[in-house]
Amino acid sequence: PTNKARANQIFVSSLSEPRWASVNRGVLICDECCSVHRSLGRHSSQVRHLIHTPWPPTQLQMVQMLYSNGANSIWEHSLLDPASVMSGKRKANPQDKLHPNKSEFIKAKYQMLAFVHRMPCREDDSLTAKDLSKQLHSSVRTGNLETCLRLLSLGAQANFFHPEKGNTPLHVAAKAGQVSQAELLTVYGADPGAPDSNGKTPIDHAREAGHHDLADRLVEIQYELTDRLAFYLCGRKPDHKNGQHFIVPQMADSLDLSELAKAAKKKLQSLSNHLFEELAMDVYDEVDRRETDAVWLTTQNHSTLVTETTVVPFLPVNPEYSSTRNQGRQKLARFNAHEFATLVIDILSDAKRRQQGNSIASPKDLLLYSKIFQDNDQPDYDSVASDEDTDQELPTSKGDRTKSLDSDLSDGPVTVHEYMEVKNALSASEAKIQHLMKANNSLSDELRLMQKKLQSLQSENTSLRRHVPTNIYQIPSGSDYPDPSSPSALKRRQSARASRPMSMYETGSGLKPYVPKGETPYPEEGIPTLQPFPPNVSKTCSLLSFAISSPLLCRRGRLRSSGWLGESSSIPELDDLESDPTLPSTEDVIRKTEQITKNIQELLRAAQENKHDSFIPCSERIHVAVTEMAALFPKKPRSETVRGSLRLLTSSAYRLQSECRKALPSEGCPGPDMQLVTQQVIQCAYDIAKAAKQLVTITTKENTN
Structure with a gap:
């Protein structure tokens, strides 16, 4: 280094x-x-x-x-x-x-900046700010960093354009090679792309002066917003040195666009640059809140520090913004991970289009950002807006709009008729979702009936095998399916798998998460990690129950230790899956998945009914079922997709046990935050269900081929 x-x-x-x-x-x-x-x-x-x-x-x-x-x-x-x-x-x-x-x-x-040094009172405050900004303009050419911070604290403007010099403080710092001064100025909002009187940017001045590292850093700062959004989704940043300035991930699944979604997407693309920048900055702040919240929860002592007084559940109020914009910023916290990722991708796509001047492309994914401004069926998070503000949300004139909707997603006045049309369209969309959920449940019932029939056929087949002298399956009488954790069951599994290497789960050397060597880099089409989990536990349980019985929606990303985060099968690598004859049969995997699903549903019922003493027994049963399912697979599967799914399955089961133990109060320590514990427990259960579904999909496709 x-x-x-x-x-x-x-x-x-x-x-x-x-x-x-x-x-x-x-x-x-x-x-x-x-x-x-x-x-x-x-x-x-x-x-x-x-x-x-x-x-x-x-x-x-x-x-x-x-x-x-x-x-x-x-x-x-x-x-x-x-x-x-x-x-x-x-x-x-x-x-x-x-x-x-x-x-x-x-x-x-x-x-409040109550203790900073105050300048003597003058009649014209604008002159004071101008004088401070001129002092800042002169100071940034030196390495005296704390002097510039003091000037900024008093009101000096980082983007001040000096009328005589014809440039900004950042132009001066870049030309002088003052890296730390440039960092401080950009933290306070200085624009690396601002032109001076000759049309040159601070980046140009840095390159001309030979400060190439500083110039490269200023380019990164210029794209900080879109870089941060892309890194949040897929853990990668563009290679600006080679001319790549945008990464736009793609969702693994695609949804049919309703008329409302098409209208919302079109409205985003028709926003003025100013309003689009405001929306992008608000989403950037929400990404920062979610990532910082994840780091915060990971690094804290949950029994002492994480309480209701230390949680930041939504973006705090910025007094410089209107009440309408502040409420819209807070409502970003309502988005689940899939909805928020869709919004981020739409913003990245449109930011790239706006800069490159491309025509509006046909969208694939559903844009759900209009949810920010839809009618509320629940109280606001705080008293940001008064009743008068609510009345102003339906202006009928240009004057009203500039007063209350300066950050709304509309370039013109919104009439009551238009508002009701949007509301009715939202209701229709909700009804369609409910219909699809019922249809999905019906399909799930049919699947369970087919699985029962399959088990019946397997039972008959087992009975026939009992009469064969060379039968390696010695099944005790009176039970077609003995306890899978019994020694005899383990012996049968070992005999049946004698033709291939033993798994570490079968030899008893398991009890560790499945972690193969090396990590696979996440592609540009990577899907974001589903963090943080929604605060409403009841709603979360319902969503998880739906996820257990429905096809996968996304592929799990990785939670970065230093920050963050195709086909209808939702596993992009599935088409490239190499033939692996050592994979277990689909029937065995489905049977184990059903066992895992049943145990998870018991855990969800305990979470909904606040039966926290049932967490540990449920987690132990889930762990046993997960271990048995992992034992069906070889120790080193050929496919990285299979290894990743097994790794997610087993590690999530261990995390689930750890989180469930936190539900028990410890002697001498205050009681645990049960809402936080329940959220973490449900997140682990979601990951287990998702990994199991992935393995079912993989084995089904492999055995079909």
């Missing part, structure tokens, strides 16, 4: 506490304070984990420099004055309670 990379590694590894950073404030924060920072919103504090979040090296270096040079004193300026002690002002102590003592102090410090 370079000297800068080594310095960053030393900087991070030397920190026992804290483990989080506020990028735009240049400070490090502990877990406890981080929960409050997250609730402030990205407009106040941009929170990132130092270990489990991917960092651009130069951005981490910028935070390190600010932290080392006392950036915290900028936000506590007035508290450093001895007179503040006499006036009663003081910092929160580590011994103080998080709520309300520490939380109120953090909000005053970083949201």
Whole structure:
């Protein structure tokens, strides 16, 4: 690694506490304070984990420099004055309670900026901001980073265009090769693509001055929004150095477009660039919230820190936005993983089209973003909008629209008639979904009848085999299907599979998740990981029950340790599946899948009825069923798809047992957050059901071929 990379590694590894950073404030924060920072919103504090979040090296270096040079004193300026002690002002102590003592102090410090240095009052505040911006313009050519942060905290504008110099502070920093200054300016909104009076961008100035690494970094920052959305879905970023600026993943399944969906897609494509940018920025903030929430839940002590006071269930209110836009931002949290991924893909597609000037392409996937602005059947998340705001959501004139729908998805006034048409179309779509669900249930019933008939035929076949002297299956009388976990059943499985290598599950050396060597890179068409899980447990149980009895909707992505995340079979690799004669029969896999499904349904009923003491017994039965199903497969299947499904199946079963144990209270510890535990339990059950369905699909296609 370079000297800068080594310095960053030393900087991070030397920190026992804290483990989080506020990028735009240049400070490090502990877990406890981080929960409050997250609730402030990205407009106040941009929170990132130092270990489990991917960092651009130069951005981490910028935070390190600010932290080392006392950036915290900028936000506590007035508290450093001895007179503040006499006036009663003081910092929160580590011994103080998080709520309300520490939380109120953090909000005053970083949201209200109550303790920063105040400029003397002047009659014209615009002149003060202009003077500060000119000082910033001059300071960025030096390495004095904390001075620029202080100017920005006082109101200097990062995108200030100097009337005499004909450029912005970022042009100056790029030409001078001040990497950290460029990072700080872009964090505060400086545009790497802004032209100067000669039409040159900061990227051009950096390249002309020979600062090629800085120029490449500025290109990455220019595409930060679309890069972050693409990385959220498929764990990859475009190769900007080779001219690739967009990655647009594709969903594995396709849905028929209703008239409402076509209208919604057309409305997105017809948005003005300004409104499209607003929607894209809101989705970017929601991606940041979901990813940070996943890292937060992974790194916290759930028995002590994760409570109702530390959760950020939706985007916090930004006072600079209208009530309508704030409510639309909050409603993004209602989207499940599939809906949200569809919206992200649509935004990536349209962003690429707008930049490249391509014509509008025919869409394949259903766009569900209109759900943000549909009529509410439940109360709003908070009191962002008043009753008057609700009345303003149906303007009939240009004046009303500019007042209340400045971020709506319409370029013209929305009439009551149009609103009712959309609402009726939504109702029709819901009815169609219910009809499809009933049809799916009917097909599932027919499948179960066929499986029972198959079992009956297998039973008759087994009875015939008993009379053969050379029969290797010694089935005790009185039972066609003895206990599969009994020693005799294990012996029969070993004899039946003598022609191929034994699986580690059969030899007793199992009890470990199926993890083959190496990882398969995720293709551009990868499908996003379904995180975080919806907060409504009852609705989640219903969705999971539907997923168990229906075909797969998507292929599981991987949860990055440092952040994030074809055919009707929903497994793109299935067409390329190499013939594998060692795979088990479809009937055996279906029988084990039915056993797993039955146990999962018992777990779901326990979750819906809040019978948390039933979690552990249910998880143990599921684990036994999963182990037996994994034993049907060879130790090293040829197909990476089979290995991935087995890995997901077994590892999810182990995670399920671990999550179910959390439902039991521990001595000397406060009771667990049962809502969080239940969500995690249902997520694990979903992954098990999905992996089992994948294996059924694979073996069916293989045995058919």
